[in-house]
Amino acid sequence: AKHFKLLVVGGGAGGLGAASKFARKLPRGSVGIIEPREDHYYQPGFTLVGGGLMTLDANRRRQEDLIPKNATWIRDKVEAFEPVKNLVKLRDGEEISYDYMVIAMGIQLRFDMIKGAKEALKTPGVCSNYSPFYVEKHYKEATNFKGGNAVFTFPNTPIKCAGAPQKACYITDSILRQRGVRDKAHMIYATSLKRLFGIESYLKSLEKVAKEKNIDVRTRRNLIEVDSENKMATFEFLDDDAKPTGKTERVEYSLLHIGPPCSAPEALRKSSFADKTGFMDVDVASLQSKKFQNVFGVGDCMNTPNAKTAAAVSSHLKTIEQNLTQVMQGEQPCMEYDGYASCPLVVSTNRVVLAEFNSKGAMETTPFDQSKPTYWAYLMKRYFMPALYWNGLIKGYWNGPATIRNCSRLVKSK
Ligand code: FAD
Ligand code: UQ1
Structure with a gap:
């Protein structure tokens, strides 16, 4: 059986970043990284692909080319964890053991939780910027749209980049205006949440955007069924605690953009690392597993209260680099994740x-007011962030903007 000093589960943003950091510190062959997929996507680029502002190809790299030179790629999937024995079981039955482990399995898209959605995604009008298979379709549908309801949904589960369904809606509005067909569309944003966005300072700005664009925002609505034959979407009404009320609403669509329900990845959900929601139970400050001290979490798979984003991963990586190193040296972890x-x-x-925040409020990097929509922030999103991801984050060099933020604070206070 194979053994690694550090085993990393998942080769996405968090897994590659963690493997890169530790492959540089530890002797050659110490780090193993388990990832089943051959293609790695820059997922934050998907919203732009859906808007025809970037190609899908530009957001794809071969996994093989991204695995750190000093690390070993195991091209398989973790089927089960056995943390008491410090080992994982792969799909093909093989067992891999470890001294330390980083779990970075991300979050699983669950189109299967909406009746008829998987079939509907293959029919005209239905798309999603969450999936590399259906994101290009978003642009196609927006450019072919002739009239009727354009419906955008947000699920009643945790989701990564909770802004992405809204982005799809606003970008579609722009495209329809550019094509001169906006007046033929009734645009509906249907969300399970009680408002557009959870952070007060950005909420106002986004409400203004939605109002100016004449978007029909419907809150406490959860998509539960898609009938692609009749092009009908069924929503259940939710109460103030996001529980179904039993009341439903049927909406006819010409375009339906689905923000998918999500859950923790199956192998994690079934393991003793999970809390009762299925996500990895970690200490919110140190990111160490609450049950196994030689295991840390990174990214979307954890039960930390932060918004699940690649930007958060940068701060997770900074935290675990310090904390896992300390644990490897027999010390207590002392770095605290700031919730960014x-x-x-x-x-x-x-x-x-450019919304930046933790659960307490805004944490802006620049000295400018980032709640206003600007062209420079678009340029950052379109050109700077992809470069920062490919050359910084997944190579283990980008630890988040905390240092820049502190400098900006000095500028502002003068
Ligand atoms: P991922 O990068 O998703 O990687 C998880 C990896 O684990 C995957 O490669 C998967 O194959 C692997 N895996 C899963 N199960 C197993 C298993 N059993 N065994 C082994 N490997 C497994 N973030 C931002 O910061 N800004 C944005 O603007 C932004 N926009 C987004 C827009 C969209 C449409 C989407 C979908 C996401 C967006 N994000 C954005 C979120 C960002 O992509 C994620 O938060 C980030 O990728 C999380 O990193 P991760 O390593 O936790 O998960
Ligand atoms: C970020 O660090 C990051 O990960 C590389 C993103 O994902 C692509 C982001 O979208 C953002 C905004 C950040 C934060 C970085 C700066 C410089 C504000």
Whole structure:
């Protein structure tokens, strides 16, 4: 059986970043990374692909080319964890053991939780920027749209980049205006949440955007069924605690953009690392597993209260680099994750609201007011962030903007 000093589960943003950091510190062959997929996508680029502002190809790399030179790629999937024995079981039955482990399995898209959605995605009008298979279809549908309801949904589960369904809606509005057919569309944004966005300072700005664009925002609605034959979407009404009320609403669509329900990945959900929601139970400050001290979490698979974004991963990586190193040296972990996350809200084909926040409020990097939609923030999103991801984050060099933020604070206070 194979053994690694550090085993990383998942080769996405968090897994590659963690493997890169530790492959540089530890002797050759110490780090193993388990990832089943051959293609790696820059997922934050998907919203732009859906808007025809970037190609899908530009957001794809071969996994093989991204695995750190000093690390070993195991091209398989973790089927089960056995943390008491410090090992994982792969799909093909093989067992891999470890001294330390980083779990970075991300979050699983669950189109299967909406009746008829998987079939509907293959029919005209239905798309999603969450999936590399259906994101290009978003642009096609927006450019072919002739009239009727354009419906955008947000699920009643945790989801990564909670702004992305809204971005799809705003970008579509821009495209329809550019094509001169906006007056033929009734645009509906139907969300399970009680408002557009959870952070007060960005909420106002986004409400203004939605109002100016004449978007029919319907809150406490959850998509439960798609009938693609009759092009009908069924929503259940939710109460103030996001529980179904039993009341439903049927909406006819010409275009339906689905924000998919999501859950923790199956192998994680079934393991003793999970809390009762299925996500990895970690200490919110140290990101160490609550049950196994030689295991840390990174990214979307954890039960931390931050927004699930690649930007948050940058701060997770900074935290675990320090904490896992300390644990490897027999010390207590002492670095604390600050809850940082960011979601650049694309509000048209050339404006972005660069939201940066933790659960307490805004944490902006620049000295400017980032709640206003601007062209420079669009340029950051379109050109700077992809470069930062490919050359910084997944190579283990980008630790988040905390240092820049502190400098900006000095500028502002003068
Ligand atoms: P991922 O990068 O998703 O990687 C998880 C990896 O684990 C995958 O490669 C998967 O194959 C692997 N895996 C799963 N199960 C197993 C298993 N059993 N065994 C082994 N491997 C497994 N973030 C931003 O910061 N800004 C944005 O603007 C932004 N926009 C987004 C827009 C969209 C449409 C989407 C979908 C996401 C967006 N994000 C954005 C979120 C960002 O992509 C994620 O938060 C980030 O990729 C999380 O990194 P991760 O490593 O936790 O998960
Ligand atoms: C970020 O670090 C990051 O990950 C590389 C993103 O994902 C693509 C982001 O969208 C953002 C906004 C950040 C934060 C970085 C800066 C410089 C504000």
